Amino acid sequence: MTLFYCLLYAGAILFVAGSIVRAVRYARQPVHLRWEIYPVPQGKLAELRVMVPEILFLKGLWQFNRRMWAVSYPFHLGLYLITCAAAMGVVSPFAAVLHPVCRAAGIAGLVLVLLGATGLLVKRLANRELRIYTTAADLFNLLFFAATSVLLLAGYLLRPAGAPGPLGILRGALAFDTTVKPPALLTAGLVAAALLVAYIPMTHIAHFIAKYFTYHAVRWDERANVPGSSIERKMAEYLMYRPTWAARHVGATGARTWADIATTNPTQGGPK
Amino acid sequence: MKSPVELRDMWRAGRQPIAHVENQDLMPLPAPLDDPAADRPWTQLSAQASERYECRLDDTCALSLPHPKTPEDENLLVGKFLSGLEKLFSRENNWTFLQPLVLTMEHCAKCQTCSESCHIFEASGHNELYRPTYRSEIVRRLYFKFVKHGGLLSAWQHGEVHLNWPLVARLAELAYRCNLCRRCAQTCPIGADNGLVAHELRKLFSQEMGIAPKEIHDNGSMLQLKVGSSTGMNPAAVKDNIAFIDEDISEKTGIPVETPWDVEGADVLLIHNAGEILAWPENPGAFALVLNAAGISWTMSSELVAYDSINYGLWYDDAQFARVALKHAQAARNLKVKRIVLGECGHAHKALAVIADRILGGDLNIRRESSLSLLRDIVKSGRLELDPARNNFPVTLHDPCDIVRLMGVVEPQREIMHAICPRFREMQPHGVDNYCCGGGSGFAIMSGHNFPDWRFHVSGRKKLQQVLDAFGDCLDPATPKYLCAPCSNCKGQFRDMLSYYGLWDKHRILYGGLVELIVNAMVAAKPGFVEWEWH
Numbered sequence: 001m002t003l004f005y006c007l008l009y010a011g012a013i014l015f016v017a018g019s020i021v022r023a024v025r026y027a028r029q030p031v032h033l034r035w036e037i038y039p040v041p042q043g044k045l046a047e048l049r050v051m052v053p054e055i056l057f058l059k060g061l062w063q064f065n066r067r068m069w070a071v072s073y074p075f076h077l078g079l080y081l082i083t084c085a086a087a088m089g090v091v092s093p094f095a096a097v098l099h100p101v102c103r104a105a106g107i108a109g110l111v112l113v114l115l116g117a118t119g120l121l122v123k124r125l126a127n128r129e130l131r132i133y134t135t136a137a138d139l140f141n142l143l144f145f146a147a148t149s150v151l152l153l154a155g156y157l158l159r160p161a162g163a164p165g166p167l168g169i170l171r172g173a174l175a176f177d178t179t180v181k182p183p184a185l186l187t188a189g190l191v192a193a194a195l196l197v198a199y200i201p202m203t204h205i206a207h208f209i210a211k212y213f214t215y216h217a218v219r220w221d222e223r224a225n226v227p228g229s230s231i232e233r234k235m236a237e238y239l240m241y242r243p244t245w246a247a248r249h250v251g252a253t254g255a256r257t258w259a260d261i262a263t264t265n266p267t268q269g270g271p272k
Numbered sequence: 273m274k275s276p277v278e279l280r281d282m283w284r285a286g287r288q289p290i291a292h293v294e295n296q297d298l299m300p301l302p303a304p305l306d307d308p309a310a311d312r313p314w315t316q317l318s319a320q321a322s323e324r325y326e327c328r329l330d331d332t333c334a335l336s337l338p339h340p341k342t343p344e345d346e347n348l349l350v351g352k353f354l355s356g357l358e359k360l361f362s363r364e365n366n367w368t369f370l371q372p373l374v375l376t377m378e379h380c381a382k383c384q385t386c387s388e389s390c391h392i393f394e395a396s397g398h399n400e401l402y403r404p405t406y407r408s409e410i411v412r413r414l415y416f417k418f419v420k421h422g423g424l425l426s427a428w429q430h431g432e433v434h435l436n437w438p439l440v441a442r443l444a445e446l447a448y449r450c451n452l453c454r455r456c457a458q459t460c461p462i463g464a465d466n467g468l469v470a471h472e473l474r475k476l477f478s479q480e481m482g483i484a485p486k487e488i489h490d491n492g493s494m495l496q497l498k499v500g501s502s503t504g505m506n507p508a509a510v511k512d513n514i515a516f517i518d519e520d521i522s523e524k525t526g527i528p529v530e531t532p533w534d535v536e537g538a539d540v541l542l543i544h545n546a547g548e549i550l551a552w553p554e555n556p557g558a559f560a561l562v563l564n565a566a567g568i569s570w571t572m573s574s575e576l577v578a579y580d581s582i583n584y585g586l587w588y589d590d591a592q593f594a595r596v597a598l599k600h601a602q603a604a605r606n607l608k609v610k611r612i613v614l615g616e617c618g619h620a621h622k623a624l625a626v627i628a629d630r631i632l633g634g635d636l637n638i639r640r641e642s643s644l645s646l647l648r649d650i651v652k653s654g655r656l657e658l659d660p661a662r663n664n665f666p667v668t669l670h671d672p673c674d675i676v677r678l679m680g681v682v683e684p685q686r687e688i689m690h691a692i693c694p695r696f697r698e699m700q701p702h703g704v705d706n707y708c709c710g711g712g713s714g715f716a717i718m719s720g721h722n723f724p725d726w727r728f729h730v731s732g733r734k735k736l737q738q739v740l741d742a743f744g745d746c747l748d749p750a751t752p753k754y755l756c757a758p759c760s761n762c763k764g765q766f767r768d769m770l771s772y773y774g775l776w777d778k779h780r781i782l783y784g785g786l787v788e789l790i791v792n793a794m795v796a797a798k799p800g801f802v803e804w805e806w807h
Contacts, residue, residue, distance in 0.1 A: 033368045036680075129387070207381065210378065241363070247481060250479050262595055266494065
């Protein structure tokens with residue numbers, strides 16, 4: 001049992017740590033030149049009007065790729081329901097009262113993830129336009145989700161009477177009570193889930209992190225360079241970087257800065 | 273049946289192209305171009321071109337990249353490519369676009385949502401080579417294998433790729449099969465940006481390997497930095513030409529026109545795409561007339577580079593881009609103007625007003641805005657007496673991508689249209705959802721080998737469909753029609769494409785700018801400023 005709980009804790013810790021590392025890595029990238037796409041929502045409320053339907057309903061996919069939405073949305077909705085079930089059933093102070101709701105959400109979530117992952121898998125294998133871009137890892141990832149869902153569903157539904165369910169086990173783990181002993185099939189499901197959760201930040205599935213940056217730091221970032229701003233300070237820093245591009249017209253030597261290069265006319269030799 | 277293109281075709285040995293486009297494969301066009309059999313045949317690449325240049329991608333050739341002479345030369349070039357690839361992902365070399373590039377590399381879900389938004393992919397008849405993700409997927413695999421050093425796990429996780437000279441040569445060409453309109457990025461649910469990948473590839477080839485289309489580099493940004501304009505006009509020549517235009521416009525309209533030069537402290541520094549001065553002189557002439565009539569304090573600058581708003585570096589090279597943008601801002605600072613206003617040129621709008629924004633600090637941080645907003649303000653102010661009845665012909669509006677989707681200027685041009693063009697009709701879709709004219713990102717000025725055939729048949733096809741649909745109710749040549757394109761590059765594309773398909777001769781579809789329609793409606797001007805003649 002100790003190994004089981006170690007895996008549960010490790011899965012959670014690796015997920016959080018991996019997500020933070022990824023987010024910090026993107027956040028620390030230099031401020032780029034403006035590259036927004038319009039319309040850019042003006043104000044937080046306008047941003048929410050775009051973000052909420054996008055996050056909750058995958059509106060972009062619905063709008064531009066309805067057939068993909070038909071399988072991707074159940075998959076994502078399933079993940080949302082599982083997350084909600086875990087949050088309400090484990091962390092919430094009203095866990096006991098909410099237990100029936102959490103159980104229903106959890107089961108529905110697992111079924112939807114299974115259906116979605118299977119649908120995505122079939123789609124990736126059946127459609128040439130998806131298949132030729134699909135890698136072994138893409139298939140593995142979907143199988144991983146499907147298999148984990150099956151194990152958790154089977155482990156929960158087929159557990160012996162009186163045996164603890166996943167929410168009870170997670171509640172115990174949260175209180176560092178490692179004495180609760182789940183049945184074998186459920187143990188396998190929870191171990192698979194722990195491994196899956198640890199694996200997610202290492203893959204492009206972590207697009208829930210990237211999406212924050214692609215929207216807020218790229219598509220919607222129309223912040224101008226105003227005097228005295230942090231952007232102005234950062235630009236002053238970046239213009240002192242020393243590039244090494246090799247084409248002659250760039251005139252980068254590794255010693256000259258971007259500012260030197262930008263103020264040099266390659267057709268006239270010296271700085272202008 | 274042709275076998276569809278696979279990713280591994282990119283590194284296939286041999287000089288045979290990996291994709292071929294037939295007219296019958298292309299997206300159907302509406303009447304009167306609805307018969308594929310009657311579509312114009314492509315000019316075939318000459319045997320000499322295939323013998324001398326890298327033409328192993330598809331049926332055309334944009335770069336005229338010579339074949340390496342020996343395997344050693346090939347290896348050297350592959351090494352340079354790899355070196356450039358690493359620099360593309362380094363902070364010091366590519367801080368300008370590193371964050372969006374890394375996000376795109378690491379998070380495409382390969383759902384192909386972007387594909388249907390791409391006018392080139394759709395118009396080509398869904399040719400796999402032109403799918404927005406095709407190019408990006410190759411670069412992504414190279415990134416994980418060679419920049420992230422993924423090893424064996426990389427092939428399993430991200431797919432296999434084999435780096436050799438055929439791959440590099442094909443990628444160089446493939447970087448110029450995208451208009452950089454970023455419609456694909458607009459529809460990506462995650463926010464990945466395949467247009468950016470094409471842009472960054474172009475930078476790699478230019479900044480590391482010195483490879484770029486000569487129309488954009490040698491005859492474009494380099495010529496502009498050398499003599500002041502990619503048209504070859506030096507300051508004396510441009511002033512002479514503008515003086516001639518002023519005289520011509522004065523005579524044509526009956527309103528004396530004089531363009532002010534180098535006026536210190538003027539409110540507005542107007543910068544035109546200098547191509548207008550030579551190809552469409554009525555456009556800068558109309559601007560001068562309107563600004564003078566509206567009482568705007570304005571000037572043009574005769575400083576080197578400052579009388580030509582083009583900035584081709586935007587499409588392929590950060591160093592060239594920064595150099596030209598600085599010259600424009602320096603000219604404005606030297607004249608102590610309050611703001612820079614960009615004439616009807618889409619890429620110049622985005623280059624100076626948006627992309628250059630963050631590098632123009634201190635006293636170079638001068639307000640920059642679109643002439644479309646200024647013209648709207650003038651039209652709405654009532655300072656000009658306008659008679660919409662003078663524009664009583666069907667007009668549709670092309671939205672240059674750089675002005676709408678990539679800068680957010682959508683309504684001013686429409687307010688003008690609604691005010692002065694009673695028979696205005698929109699294309700569908702329009703505004704930020706518009707389609708590129710097919711000449712974007714330099715294609716309109718690229719005419720090597722048979723590239724124009726590709727440009728008209730493939731990259732321009734979707735826009736052609738939109739134009740024909742917009743005028744579908746009045747194709748009769750007895751009704752002259754005006755395709756308004758407030759952008760020099762777009763006008764260049766329309767001039768060539770409408771002429772290629774004979775749409776002026778057979779259906780009287782004329783193209784032109786926006787300010788010309790304002791002058792055409794001015795009561796104080798002699799009627800008939802818009803001349804129904806092909807130009």
